[in-house]
Amino acid sequence: MDSTFGEKFGIGQPVRRKEDQRLLKGGGKYTDDVSIPGQAHLAFVRAAVAHARLKGIDGTAALKGPGVLGVFSGKDMEADGIGRVITDAALKDLSGKVMFRTKRLAMPVDKIRYAGEPIAVVVAETAAQARDAAELVQVDYEELPAVVTARQGLAKGAPAIHDEQPDNLCLHYENATSEAYDAAAKQAARIASIELVNNRVIPVPMEPKCCVADMDTKSGRLTFYAPTQGGRRVQGAVAEMLFGGDGDKVRHVSDNTGGGFGTRSKIYPEILATCYAAKKLGRAVKWSGDRSETMVSDLHGRDQVDRAELALDANGKILGYKVEMLANIGAWVTENGARLPIDGGGRIVGGLYDIPVLYFSCKAVMTNTVPTDTYRGAGRPEANFLIDRLVEKAAREMGIDIREMRKRNYITSFPYRTQMGLTIDSGNFAKCQDEACKTIGWDDFPARRKQSEARGRLRGIGMTSFIEGSGGRPEETMRLRFEKDGKLSVICGTFSHGQGHATVYSQLLHDKLGMPFDAVSLIQGDTDTAPEGAAGTFGSRSSQMGSMAIIGAANIIVEKGKKIAGHLLQAPPTEVKFEGGNFVARAGSISITEIAKAAHDPAKLPEGMEPGLDETFVYKRANGRDDMNYPNGCHICEVEVDPETGHIEILDFAAADDCGFVLNPLIVHGQVHGGIAQGIGQALTEYLVYDEETGQLLTGTFMDYGMPRAHHFPDMKAVFSPTMSTNNDLGVKGAGEAGACGAPTAFVHAVLDALRPLGVEHIEMPLTPNRVWQAIQAAKRKGAA
Amino acid sequence: MYAFNYHRPKSLDEAAGLVAKAEDGKLVAGGMTLLPSMKLRLASPSDLVDLSSVDGLKGITVSGKTVTIGAMTRHVDVHTSADVQKAIPALAALAGGIGDPSVRNRGTMGGSVANSDPAADYPSAVLGLGATVETNKRKIAADDFFKGLFETALEPGEIIKAIHYPVPDAAAYEKFPQPASGYAMVGAFVARFGKDVRVAITGAKDHVFRVPEMEKALAANFKADAIAGIKLSEDDMLSDIHCSADYRAHLVSVIAKRAVAKAGG
């Protein structure tokens, strides 16, 4: 064995991403890079109002436009028997009643439910012709009052979004009655409460939404290209809606996806409508959504109004936690719209605190807004934000040091069974907190605050501790195939769209099979090659689910390799050892590359053995939901506020993360940095505004929707404070969403810390200069009164 | 974007003639404002008359106490010009704070000034320095140039040739950006010529304006503190989702004060 084996390219090493050269040089192949000779172009007609009965759609004038090939609406799709996307979530309330589920046709036939909803398509020879003609489509609306916020939705007499559910309540979930909590509250020395908004955000992947659908009329097969986080799911949906469930008739391809964040893991009406138009016309059809179109059609994230209460004993130990969430899930009940606050976030609703008694209520409310669904963190940032804001508030009210308060309440013994019925396997939250404090220099903060004061600035420091629940669907499939030249292809169920899987999986196979790092390559993004049961990449699952499936397949390969090696070295397979990439027996040693080549030569194989080294493994978590993994961390942010203008500057950010075993620290640091940036985006710049009367999105371009930019960030200090997950053999925990879970809370705490001397106690996210200044003025007026 | 005719004239006269002849002709300079609004289908000119090949519209010259900048001079060229940096460093710095590098590599002074966006940076320098806008027809004093929201003294088809900036004894520009767009939520350009002081504010009202109370106070005492007590009425301030009128009025005072301090006061 090579003495440097594993050191440079093995797991745990900061190996540079092998995919970067190609992507940075423009070698990526994104959907809009795809053009099919002879393709037609599609443009959407979108609802100009947020709520209306749809009286009619007249495409006569549009059809006469130059180059126009067709105008189609929901009525056409219905007439052609196109299926509807039915909410698959089926959560229940305490009485056992299943939530309200919607049956969504790609384009509505009865009502408009949000501004920007697609209502017709125009297909023409050129993109410009399609757009021109789309403006000629006449839509007859009978306008209805719009419902924009969850509170408006629940108000008495509010107009119904779906006639079948007049109260707009998709589900009122409760984990239990409030009796146990009420009893705990009676025993409490103190009750602390908080009410806050978890603001809605637009996901904004770099790549706008688009689709190219190529209908081969000869074979009757449709190939469509669209950015996704895993093709099988969208392929399945298109097959079901358009081809009566015949999966063989549909192929999905997505070589590269320009950012997912959860929002790209869904089937969208625009994709279905483009595929429908291609099938209907028997022609390739391309749709390139622009940015503003993407902003009103990508599923939005977050959007909750939360109230919570802690019952505490005299020492600040939590006796009970009561949560009442109002989640605005938008106009349609999408895959995870209601599931997200209730299960995605609800699964860790108590954060990393020991909560002996829990009352958790969540009302998922429908409104005339873009539906909400998965967005980096998917319910966990909301849940963590709420509990940690409240724990900190309680500490301040009780005069307990905020660090001490957290330590008094952390879960400390594992496995820990939460009130939501999950088992947290590992963690050392106090240690993580200490690491984060050390990294930022918590104890020296007062000196830094003085320096800022001298410059007329208010300095604040804020911390948060959070926990995640990662792994997503409990099953993933990976296939390892040795090619004739001895190189290894990883045929993926997961889908890398920024995570660096080609690098990490190569490291893993370098480690497990002794493969040269460069001899491993990734095959992904094509349902023709993806293994059956491929799920995809979301919910920070690929490190656990993808890696474990790879290891499973690698183990089978080693066993088969031993048989081949034994045959060639004339030793019984039981006496062949596999070490550092070589099969070793008394008579000699053969590298895995040689064995792989031999495997393709029937003459070199034992009697009856199938040629090739090509193995697929389905990894299933034994206990499904329960043996997910639980990434966690402590994040600390330091800010300066300009009290005259309300401007906030982030001066420092320290993240101590427990992502379990770190497969590649360089890549995980990147995930942490990106997650933090996204979290700060929500908390500082991403001000999404709906007109509360008309339901129009007022921040539908980058002129008004503020993205976080490089200049907002200091050099972030990310350190690891790992405890191994006991729920998978690698000990890994997801790393993709942690940053977004921690950053908003740490940041808001820091700003409130800075403004405390002025009497400011609360500001809703995002903390725009306008809001900060207004909060300061309000506190001044209160102080003066 | 709708279809349009494209022209690239070589001379000012030819350009003016093309605009006059067209059904709805528009000049295009850097295109950084016009093209996005065409792409969003908010503007639909029948003809675009591109000024990029017209002779004599680009460049920077300093003669005596005047800096002359051609209308087609890009933000990046103003920002990096050693002459501007020496004569009016505040103007060079302002140019470097417009948009991002791609915008500065295309956007022009003439385009920005002609557009009179209420949140644009350059108009504050034109008014704050008391510059003169030279067109193909006449010379217009800054005080007479900016008329309203996206409205200037330019007549249809009138083309800015250059802008003449008097060199001040001291000047500074301070900008508080709108968090999403980076345009000025409030920007203040302060210039001192001997005892005279000009204060021009952008971003706060429907177009750039001067603040006589501040100018008077500063003429007496060119110190930030001299205007600390001057508060503008919020009545005609812009109010939007990023900045309420009261906050804008407040920002005007703070940002003007900081501009004065930056200018050495």
Ligand SMILES: Cc1cc2nc3c(=O)[nH]c(=O)nc-3n(C[C@H](O)[C@H](O)[C@H](O)COP(=O)(O)OP(=O)(O)OC[C@H]3O[C@@H](n4cnc5c(N)ncnc54)[C@H](O)[C@@H]3O)c2cc1C
């Ligand atoms: C992302 C982004 C960020 C930006 N940020 C800022 C910012 O922070 N601050 C800021 O001030 N600006 C900002 N801008 C605007 C930018 O400075 C523009 O370049 C400028 O406003 C217009 O200049 P232009 O040369 O691109 O003009 P064009 O877009 O070509 O034209 C603008 C208008 O001026 C007219 N015009 C052009 N030249 C002349 C002329 N010589 N005579 C008469 N009329 C003429 C045109 O007909 C048109 O109506 C930003 C733009 C973008 C896209």
